[in-house]
Amino acid sequence: MGLELDYIFHPRSIAVAGASESPDKFGHTYFKNVLEHFSGPVYPINGRATEILGEKTYASVRDVPGPVDYVVSAVPNNAALDLVDDCVAKGVKALHFFTARFSETGSEEGAQMERDMLAKARAAGMRILGPNCMGLYYPKEGIAWGREFPWEYGNVGIISQSGGNAGEMISVGATRGLRYSKVISYGNALDLNEADLLEYLADDPETGLIGGYIEGVKDGRRFAKALGYASRRKPVVLLKGGRTRAGTNMASSHTGSLAGANEVWEAMCRQMGVVNAFSMEDLLDSMVAFARMPAATGVNLLVGGGTGGKGVMSADECEEAGLHLPQIPDSVRGELVDKDPFFGAWVTNPVDGSIMGGSKLTPHEVITLIARDPSYHVVINGVAPSVPSNGRRSRRPTRSSRMLEHTAAIASELGKPVALVIADHIPDNDKLLKASAELHRQCVKDGFAVFPTISRAARAIRRLVDYYRWREEAA
């Protein structure tokens, strides 16, 4: 259905129009990235400099000796129409406009320029990405707009009407272990739009999970159909910008989008099994759950690692997120009491490790024992770095690592979805800050889905469950 666009992602060569010598300019970054990472020929287009980063420049795309399949435009908006002419003359297949200030400025002049650009491109069969967008991040092919994006690739595909939001998904998502197949920032969606790109990612074998940020939908009926098609194949998580009056107004000045009624959007997502995220955190949390936890359809949850009042709050927040915390079954209770009559009788779900001082049982042995029971479908485990605190020196430098081993065992031996929680507040204590960051990196490296709070983990798990339940019913 959507793979007819695949050629756009596999250009034989790339030119950057408005390539710049100044490291401050995106015209520099785009070129530097493809120069260093793209395997085919790359050409800087610049009428003044003779070479950029050691590469000979060309005054126009027309002057490039070989074929040019893909062009990135970082030229000023008043040079955009000439560039379209040049690209058409050269036989370019796809032209990405980083160039902005068209219809989103609200001016009739800008809107007219877009219409002219589109007419010229359509007449020649050339596709336009944007304008007013960051374009492609396709690490496997060495194409990116950020210098710090990972070149390691994965199976998360993203479409985003906002380049900033796409960049945040990539960068923040990367720290949480997400790796990407293709990310497409498509801005004003003059030609290639949300439905084209969704259809493409739905059929793209490199993409196992689709995330997105969308402000406006050009053709509601076609988009709804594409959503249903995609969602039956892989999880789709979308964040809608412009849900409110103020947001709609802002979307208009951002990408010239006309946001529709939010009720329609919500109903469409529900019907199509699409996860409707309400914030960047919600979007990232959902993507982390889908990318790093196995499919789950059960809501019975075991919680470990929250002590005292934190355990009480965890229980509340998890139930409020739509999960259930079953009490410890009699058979398991019997085993626990056999091992330690006092603590075995006292312990509950969430498992409060802080009450277990003096017991031969450790909190993680208890969690592992309970997690084995088939009545539990999913586990959330809180972990904290081992650092000196409260004037008490830690006698257990390996506590975190032992906790992780137990948790990994639950995930691998029992095959149950496990989420880890590591608080991410900024502490004044530099040692704690460093230890938290290191623990976070280690857990991410070990393949875990990591969340900053139990409630965010619980909400993400509920979204995972809702999707796989929908897919079972839709099948």
Add this chain to the structure above:
Amino acid sequence: MGLELDYIFHPRSIAVAGASESPDKFGHTYFKNVLEHFSGPVYPINGRATEILGEKTYASVRDVPGPVDYVVSAVPNNAALDLVDDCVAKGVKALHFFTARFSETGSEEGAQMERDMLAKARAAGMRILGPNCMGLYYPKEGIAWGREFPWEYGNVGIISQSGGNAGEMISVGATRGLRYSKVISYGNALDLNEADLLEYLADDPETGLIGGYIEGVKDGRRFAKALGYASRRKPVVLLKGGRTRAGTNMASSHTGSLAGANEVWEAMCRQMGVVNAFSMEDLLDSMVAFARMPAATGVNLLVGGGTGGKGVMSADECEEAGLHLPQIPDSVRGELVDKDPFFGAWVTNPVDGSIMGGSKLTPHEVITLIARDPSYHVVINGVAPSVPSNGRRSRRPTRSSRMLEHTAAIASELGKPVALVIADHIPDNDKLLKASAELHRQCVKDGFAVFPTISRAARAIRRLVDYYRWREEAA
């Protein structure tokens, strides 16, 4: 009404029963803290060691030469009843039991011990704090259970049924600029309970704002009356543990509490003008807003610092939190267009700084100009550290500091409430991590209310507005 308990907070001397030589034990920490910071005599009670931290020990509270007003108990639970006898014999006024494992274990034996302790104390007119709690943090008098709690004091008073939650409020709150008058962790509430302590803080001149974490309420009618009394005098923000079936069950094993129906709690909070927080983040955010922003009753919001899609999401999240984002009034628009026809006509609320490249206007000049208009009641401004990113070297090392100066001017010159937003995700980039932490510390030090996301800032502001509106109506 509540100040009759004031003597408990001003003991002439303090003894720590179960004072320990081992830095791992709280019996050590309690003693070390008062030894170093409390101005009156302090006595370690320990039957084996002859001295602790250089201070002569006593085998029993009875053996202390001078009067003892306040005793902290870190003895095992089977020694608790004898300690009560000793304290009664000595004429102790208040006895705090860090000692735990009573009614919260669910055993009849533990519940009976509590009843016996209470009967002995009541007969002698001695008050009991706890058991199963961390007791007092009263930095002004040099009393604390955490080694890392700030000794600098402020006007935030807290009651908490959970010592862990109290500790988190203190430590995390401290990194966000909160300083405390008195924090009371009261655990099982055998004698001194939530109503006693709330009444006390309501009348306490050192306390300007009350926060709390509560699992169970002993006497609903009295507590509701105390809430109304307190809330008319100062903001009260409460987090209820045990809102759900699972949470209630956990509360019972944590502090032996019977949590009531959540609907009743919610109705009571609404009627009494109490902020009903739903998570630790919500509680802390609300306290930060009340402690660091002026009273506000208007919901018209100006947002700055969010670019592109982030601005769209900000607008949505702020409206969804119950704030309004008025469009820029014609008179202000006229001024903006006079200064720069192109950007002046384009700019919206939220102010998108990323579109303003090439303009003589800076985003912060625009925000300051708009913020002056009387139609805006409150401002949220996003700030980010200046670090090299995306391969582009920062030519503006003082960007953050200039933004802060502008924001500070809005807060001080216009007298409008301002919230700052600094993202707190854990980046893989150590430079960014360090720069974010430093910027956060600087903003907190400058007196700002700082939040990790715009939506959390918006929700906290709405809670601020709701409280002051309630108070106007209740007056």
